[in-house]
Amino acid sequence: MDNILSVRDLRVDIPLAGGTLHAVRGLNFDLARGETLCIVGESGSGKSLTSLAIMGLLPKMAQRHSKKLEFAGIDLSVAKNRQMRSLRGDRISMIFQEPMTSLNPAYTIGDQLTEALLLHRKVGRKAATARAIELLEKVGITAAASRLGQYPHQLSGGLRQRVMIAMALMAEPDLIIADEPTTALDVTIQAQILRLLVDLQREMNMAMILITHDLGVVARVADKVAIMYAGEVVESGRSKDVFTAPQHPYTRGLLRCIPVPGKTKPGEHLGSIPGIVPSLIGKTQGCAFRGRCDVAVDACAHDIPERAGAEGHLYRCVHDNSQMPPKASGGFNTASQSEGRP
Amino acid sequence: MIYTLKRLGLAVLVALAVSMLSFALLHLSGDPASAIAGESATDADIAAIRAFYGFDRPLIVQYADWLFSALRGDFGESYYFQLPVAQLIGDRLSITMTLGICGISFAILTAVPLGVAAAVRPNSMIDRMALFISVMGQAMPSFWFGLVLVVIFSIKFRLLPPSGTESWKNFIMPTVVLGYYAMPAIMRLTRAGMLDVLSADYVRTARAKGASEMRVMFKHALRNAIIPVVSLSAVQMGFMLGGSIVVESIFALHGAGYLAWESIGRNDLPTVQALILIFALFYIVFTFLSDLLNAWLDPRMRVG
Ligand SMILES: Nc1ncnc2c1ncn2[C@@H]1O[C@H](COP(=O)(O)OP(=O)(O)OP(=O)(O)O)[C@@H](O)[C@H]1O
Ligand SMILES: [Mg+2]
Numbered sequence: 001m002d003n004i005l006s007v008r009d010l011r012v013d014i015p016l017a018g019g020t021l022h023a024v025r026g027l028n029f030d031l032a033r034g035e036t037l038c039i040v041g042e043s044g045s046g047k048s049l050t051s052l053a054i055m056g057l058l059p060k061m062a063q064r065h066s067k068k069l070e071f072a073g074i075d076l077s078v079a080k081n082r083q084m085r086s087l088r089g090d091r092i093s094m095i096f097q098e099p100m101t102s103l104n105p106a107y108t109i110g111d112q113l114t115e116a117l118l119l120h121r122k123v124g125r126k127a128a129t130a131r132a133i134e135l136l137e138k139v140g141i142t143a144a145a146s147r148l149g150q151y152p153h154q155l156s157g158g159l160r161q162r163v164m165i166a167m168a169l170m171a172e173p174d175l176i177i178a179d180e181p182t183t184a185l186d187v188t189i190q191a192q193i194l195r196l197l198v199d200l201q202r203e204m205n206m207a208m209i210l211i212t213h214d215l216g217v218v219a220r221v222a223d224k225v226a227i228m229y230a231g232e233v234v235e236s237g238r239s240k241d242v243f244t245a246p247q248h249p250y251t252r253g254l255l256r257c258i259p260v261p262g263k264t265k266p267g268e269h270l271g272s273i274p275g276i277v278p279s280l281i282g283k284t285q286g287c288a289f290r291g292r293c294d295v296a297v298d299a300c301a302h303d304i305p306e307r308a309g310a311e312g313h314l315y316r317c318v319h320d321n322s323q324m325p326p327k328a329s330g331g332f333n334t335a336s337q338s339e340g341r342p
Numbered sequence: 343m344i345y346t347l348k349r350l351g352l353a354v355l356v357a358l359a360v361s362m363l364s365f366a367l368l369h370l371s372g373d374p375a376s377a378i379a380g381e382s383a384t385d386a387d388i389a390a391i392r393a394f395y396g397f398d399r400p401l402i403v404q405y406a407d408w409l410f411s412a413l414r415g416d417f418g419e420s421y422y423f424q425l426p427v428a429q430l431i432g433d434r435l436s437i438t439m440t441l442g443i444c445g446i447s448f449a450i451l452t453a454v455p456l457g458v459a460a461a462v463r464p465n466s467m468i469d470r471m472a473l474f475i476s477v478m479g480q481a482m483p484s485f486w487f488g489l490v491l492v493v494i495f496s497i498k499f500r501l502l503p504p505s506g507t508e509s510w511k512n513f514i515m516p517t518v519v520l521g522y523y524a525m526p527a528i529m530r531l532t533r534a535g536m537l538d539v540l541s542a543d544y545v546r547t548a549r550a551k552g553a554s555e556m557r558v559m560f561k562h563a564l565r566n567a568i569i570p571v572v573s574l575s576a577v578q579m580g581f582m583l584g585g586s587i588v589v590e591s592i593f594a595l596h597g598a599g600y601l602a603w604e605s606i607g608r609n610d611l612p613t614v615q616a617l618i619l620i621f622a623l624f625y626i627v628f629t630f631l632s633d634l635l636n637a638w639l640d641p642r643m644r645v646g
């Protein structure tokens with residue numbers, strides 16, 4: 001399959017008063033049309049900056065470097081502003097984490113939806129409005145036509161996020177980046193919104209990068225997974241490989257942290273990874289996870305080899321899988337169970 | 343619609359309150375009859391004047407009488423000029439209005455672009471320049487700035503007339519002086535508002551849609567940042583009408599501000615009363631209009 005997005009050695013540096021923050025450090029991944037890549041990692045691991053780097057929307061002071069950043073044959077690393085603008089909202093769309101503040105309070109839903117199409121296509125207002133209604137209906141908003149005249153403050157968070165999804169889809173993009181699209185929503189509607197997003201992605205055959213904290217979600221929707229830790233992808237590969245045979249101690253730790261229906265008893269203590277993420281300011285060497293890793297050895301402070309498993313399953317660890325102590329393989333069992341969830 | 347009616351009702355109430363205050367002024371400042379009669383008047387003279395002007399009637403009757411006359415545009419007769427106040431004020435008010443509108447337009451048209459430019463590139467040359475201009479504007483007294491302009495443009499280069507109201511050229515320097523006085527506050531509020539709004543999530547959304555920087559700035563950001571600026575401008579405009587006395591006297595524009603100043607000195611109470619009422623009404627009208635404009639700009643305000 002042809003890759004729609006190809007990323008090699010993507011880095012994002014932010015110069016700060018105390019030194020340079022290496023927020024994203026050497027990301028690699030490929031994404032084909034129709035595929036879903038889930039990026040998982042705890043807060044501050046660089047997930048949002050990664051998506052903004054692809055969109056060309058990094059904060060002004062952040063610097064982006066890459067060996068390759070190619071979207072549909074277009075080299076984004078050298079693309080001019082004008083070209084990025086014509087891609088954004090047309091062929092690459094993004095859905096943000098904060099539905100409450102991501103819509104402009106001064107304009108109607110209709111204005112904001114049609115703008116996404118009018119900026120890129122030579123269509124009339126009428127056609128754009130028709131498209132907006134069609135998409136609002138697609139994202140499950142009833143009385144769509146009457147919603148067009150409403151303002152964001154008249155809608156609930158869940159509705160706003162549906163509007164954001166509709167807006168991202170107005171021009172039928174090839175790639176959609178959803179940065180924790182449900183985190184800010186009520187738990188009761190998180191699943192609905194996610195389901196909607198995934199269904200639409202399949203229907204329109206888009207590639208999707210879904211950023212999430214929720215491994216349960218990943219297990220259900222991802223084709224590929226990238227586990228990020230402190231600006232690095234510590235493990236990546238096909239979803240089923242990563243879930244059934246996690247290699248990196250951090251991935252195993254994460255998998256131990258998710259509850260499994262039928263197995264985890266109510267009130268039972270879930271696994272958690274003690275310790276904190278190291279500072280990424282200045283030069284960092286070795287494995288960033290070693291301070292929290294229970295199988296760390298001296299070699300972890302030096303350069304870490306990237307090891308390859310089957311089918312593009314990659315991980316960065318001094319240990320080979322065979323040398324992993326049995327203790328860490330608890331996550332292994334949990335994972336295979338969690339994947340079997342409905 | 344409900345919002346508009348509410349605002350309108352409020353405006354009318356405030357106007358009524360102001361009319362009472364300005365009416366009360368006449369009576370709070372001492373016995374109006376003896377003020378008119380002067381120092382050397384006898385008690386009989388004063389009693390006659392009191393009867394002539396109707397000061398012997400109950401206050402509430404006097405107020406109602408005055409208010410209804412005022413509503414018809416009849417503000418009584420000036421004690422000093424012995425002319426109807428309405429006639430006296432008419433021309434002068436148009437001078438003051440012209441000056442006020444030109445002044446606020448000048449202020450907005452310079453302050454808003456400068457504020458936006460400063461916010462787009464904080465700490466750049468243009469930001470520093472904007473800061474410098476605004477500090478100058480606040481530090482320089484109007485009369486001094488006015489005189490400097492007169493010296494340069496009237497005396498040295500003979501480009502603009504130093505005083506009078508004959509042509510539009512007479513209004514250039516007064517407009518600049520008056521506008522420059524209001525500009526710094528508007529500029530800084532625009533800059534602060536833009537800085538705030540430019541980091542908003544919806545601005546990022548607009549960029550993610552592929553909107554150009556111009557569109558992001560003016561359609562998505564400025565519309566939200568300008569809301570407090572509208573209210574401030576209305577207040578400034580109110581100040582300008584009443585507070586243009588300094589500018590009017592430098593450039594010998596005999597406007598309403600100047601008339602008010604003179605009339606206070608002359609104890610010409612009907613004129614002062616009428617001017618206060620009119621200035622206050624303008625103020626109320628501007629505030630009302632700015633509320634409407636803000637409601638148009640920001641739909642969240644429309645709930646009232
Ligand atoms: N504008 C910025 N200035 C300075 N540091 C920043 C900026 N944006 C992000 N960072 C830093 O970069 C790192 C990565 O941030 P990023 O937003 O990508 O994290 P994330 O993985 O998306 O986290 P979360 O799950 O909380 O959204 C963090 O340490 C953050 O503090
Ligand atoms: Mg984030």
